[in-house]
Amino acid sequence: MRTEAIDPSGITWQRVSPKYVTVRVVQWALGNLATVLVLSLPLVLVLAGVWAWPPLWLAATVPAVALVAALWRLALIPRQVRAIGYAERDDDLLIRTGIFFQRTMAVPYGRMQYVDIGVGPVERALGLCTLKLHTASPGTNAQIPGLPAAEGARLREQLAARGEARLAGL
Amino acid sequence: MTAEEPRPGPAAFPDAGAAAAAAQPVNASQPTNASQPGSASDGEWLRVHPASPFIRGWVALAAIAFFFGRDFFERSLQGRPVFEEELAGRASWLLAGGGTVLLVSVLGFLLTWYFTKYQVSGGYVRVNTGFLFRQQRQARLDRVQAIDIVQPLLARIFGLAELKFEVADAGESAVRLAYLKIDDARQLRATILARAAGVAVDPAHPEEPSPEAPEFQVLSVPPQRLVGSLLLSEQSFFVVVGGIASVVLAAATDSQAFYFYLIPAALGLAASYWGLFNKGYNFTAAISPDGIRLRYGLLDTQAQTLPPGRIQALKVTQPPLWRPLGWYRMQVNVAGYGVVENAGEGSARTTLLPVGTLANVMGMLALVLPDPGTPQPAVVFGAGLTGLDSDGGFVTTPRRVRWLAPLGWRRNGFAATDTALLLRSGRWWRQLVVVPHQRTQSMALHQGPVARRFGVADLVLHTTPGPVVPRLAQAATEVALALFDEQAARARLARKRQTTEQWLRQVVPGAPAAATEPVAGPLETPTPQQQEGGQYG
Known part of the structure; x- marks a missing residue:
């Protein structure tokens, strides 16, 4: 993975599991396919002759556009997953996400209040988990999805130990 | 699934920077103070002022009094009987029903008051509330982020005040004590701040009240500047623009309706300006070893301390x-x-x-x-x-x-x-x-x-x-x-x-x-x- 402009230099990013693509695809399917199906309803009704109003081109265009957008989002998923990275530095944890809208975040160990691990049904089947870091600020929306379970457990223990060693007040 | 599969759930850091841990409602199945570790001797359990529930619930009481009282007054002034003829026979029942409702609510107030107790000891402030569903809250003193003394108008008339104690929690106040006598509230604030600041307690006299920290006034906002700032706010700008627009529209369309729309708008604006004026009036800032003290308010006053x-x-x-x-x-x-x-x-x-x-x-x-x-x-x-x-x-x-x-x-x-x-x-x-x-x-x-x-x-x-x-x-x-x-x-x-x-x-x-x-x-x-x-x- 190439280094992006806003990534600090000299960082070797740890990548999340490629299996996380499956989780994202399932999430994508639940959201987008439902939308496309609902939007196709007028088309079906117009074709069946039940509805007269929306002209055929309109009834066809709307779901088509939605479908194209959904496919576009689907095509992006592998790249988005590859763009997620984290790196443990001496005093903070770096997390990066995004291709178009990139974000690189640094969470100092001494600021972590607690660490959550969440496992959804699809993640469980694939042996993955999502790690969430919480500081006193709700703006710290730091999570690392798609970690292999063993790596998640290791990271959690590691973060807890480092946090305890460097704990600061508010 | 491997043996190392992490369990969902937080791995809370011990004592972590307070946000999550500082104020926790403790499910108190044993409400007595004896069962609380560290609360044995050095802080006694105290109650808030007995008048507090009435000051808190005065709006409801006033509303009831107003509706029944007005009817009663009008009827007696007009020389009519207090009750209609057909109701008079049942008057005793009605009175008994009303009396019961009143009694139950007063009893509720009293029980709430009786079961609300607080204590400052062992580095914690604890508050017990509720008599059916008991709750004990405790907040660590060294995590105090701010202490406010709030006096709504009615409380001020009776010389009472509410103490709000904030720890690092984004939600509601960690501890609210309403209402204490104003001197007690000040004393409690001084005690909490002294403990939070790490002033050593004399072991021989742990009950001895901490002296209030001296303070030095740094600035105050004169009322005319406050009024000026309100008049020159963005809100006023839109008021003027809106006013001109409606006058122009009314003149152009030859319709009077626009003025009627202005009446509720003007009332709302007056309320908003009044609220800002009431809150910002007599703003003073002072510095003390306990931190920055801010005081403000015309009818309802508030004193904040930011350590x-x-x-x-x-x-x-x-x-x-x-x-x-x-x-x-x-x-x-x-x-x-x-x-x-x-x-x-x-x-x-x-x-x-x-x-x-x-x-x-x-x-x-x-x-x-x-x-x-x-x-x-x-x-x-x-x-x-x-x-x-x-x-x-x-x-x-x-x-x-x-x-x-x-x-x-x-x-x-x-x-x-x-x-x-x-x-x-x-x-x-x-x-x-x-x-x-x-x-x-x-x-x-x-x-x-x-x-x-x-x-x-x-x-x-x-x-x-x-x-x-x-x-x-x-x-x-x-x-x-x-x-x-x-x-x-x-x-x-x-x-x-x-x-x-x-x-x-x-x-x-x-x-x-x-x-x-x-x-x-x-x-x-x-x-x-x-x-x-x-x-x-």
Whole structure:
């Protein structure tokens, strides 16, 4: 993975599991396919002759556009997953996400209040988990999805130990 | 599934920086104090003032009294019987029913009062409430973020006050004690602050009340300036525009209807102005070893205490209408105040200075940031308030981005002193955000596609919830990246330097004067404007 402009230099990013693509695809399917199906309803009704109003081109265009957008989002998923990275530095944890809208975040160990691990049904089947870091600020929306379970457990223990060693007040 | 599969759930750090852990409702199945560890001897359980439930529920009682009382009065004045003929026969039943309702509610009030107890001991303040569903709350004293004494009008008439005790929790107040006698509330505040500050309790007399810390008034806002600031607010601007528009419309369409629409609008506006005036009236700020004391209010008064180092971020703003008069407003993020719950109360609590001159602003900055971390604070902070380009050592948005931010690029910028990061923005709505290094929680660089094309990035500092959202917009990518690294290093150093939450313990033995004069920072000396800072009011 190439280094992006806003990534600090000299960082070797740890990548999340490629299996996380499956989780994202399932999430994508639940959201987008439902939308496309609902939007196709007028088309079906117009074709069946039940509805007269929306002209055929309109009834066809709307779901088509939605479908194209959904496919576009689907095509992006592998790249988005590859763009997620984290790196443990001496005093903070770096997390990066995004291709178009990139974000690189640094969470100092001494600021972590607690660490959550969440496992959804699809993640469980694939042996993955999502790690969430919480500081006193709700703006710290730091999570690392798609970690292999063993790596998640290791990271959690590691973060807890480092946090305890460097704990600061508010 | 492997054996190492992590279990879902939080891995809470022991004693972690307080946010999650500081105020926890303890499910109290044993409500007696004897079963609580550490509460045995050094703090007795006390009750709030017996009149409190009535002061809290007075609106309901007044409403009932008004409806029944008015009917009764009208009928007796008109010489009619108090009850209609057909009801008179059942009057005794009605009276009995009404009496029961009244009795039950009074009994409820009394039970609520009886089962509400509080205690300060062993580094904790504990409050028990409820008689069916009991709750015990405890909050750690050294995590205190702010203490408020609130006096609504009615409580003030009876000489009572509510004490609000905030720990680092974004939600509701950790501990609310309503109502105490005003002297007791002050005494309790002094005790809590003394314990929180780490003042040693005399082991021989643990019950001895802590003396209230002396304070020194720094500034006050004269009422005429408050009125002026309200008249020159954005709200007034829209009022004038709206008023003119409706007059013009009414004249043009020859219709009177527009005036009728104005009546509710005018009432709402009057209420809003009144609320702001009532809240902001007689605003004074004072400094004491316990921190910054803010007092304000016309009918309902409030006294806030912000212990040293509790301000997470600060914002100085100047709307365009205030510029000719040189007025500024200051707002702060304090952990525990949280986001604005309801507009009036919340925004008043997070306001450090509703309206003030440059000298006032500098004075308050000196209180919040006793060590500005630069030899020329007036120059640097002055440039942050009003400057452009590289005044005062600010690094601005590069010139190539002027098409993205045609007005702002000369003003968007940052400057770092040894103790704080200054972010300035806004050509019309001037804004300066100050974040002490040791208060930075985490930070992030953001870059969207357009910003990438222009080679700029945004740096966001994360802080506790509040009105201040520190964000450096459109800095050159390499500058933002360098700042990202430097800021991480500075915050790390600052965290190391900060050793304890008990602020009086931080004072080196042999220099007791430093504790009582936090004003005496380098900010106080330099400029002539600042020297009048303390003389306002």
